[in-house]
Amino acid sequence: MNQHIHCIINNCHYWVNGNKCSANEILVASDEFGDNRSDAIDATMAQQLTPTSAQSCMATCCKTFVPKGSNQKTSDGITKMA
Numbered sequence: 001m002n003q004h005i006h007c008i009i010n011n012c013h014y015w016v017n018g019n020k021c022s023a024n025e026i027l028v029a030s031d032e033f034g035d036n037r038s039d040a041i042d043a044t045m046a047q048q049l050t051p052t053s054a055q056s057c058m059a060t061c062c063k064t065f066v067p068k069g070s071n072q073k074t075s076d077g078i079t080k081m082a
């Protein structure tokens with residue numbers, strides 16, 4: 001798939017000008033999943049995770065979000081594109 005992920009969260013490590021996400025992969029999850037699982041559970045584990053439903057877009061989140069400048073940027077195991 002040739003995907004383009006657009007995002008307006010400009011304090012995320014992966015956000016770049018033009019409102020784009022530069023992460024190689026991201027994990028979108030339900031808010032409940034995001035609230036209850038550790039930051040270590042992220043896109044690299046996607047194939048092992050059980051799919052869930054959401055009632056609306058307001059009940060979903062990007063679990064790959066990492067605050068810009070944070071030392072958390074390597075804790076999710078995602079490789080940032082050069």
Ligand code: SF4
Pocket residue numbers: 005006007008009012013014015016020021022023026062063064065066
């Ligand atoms: S990782 Fe998520 S929050 Fe961060 S820029 Fe990409 S889509 Fe946005």
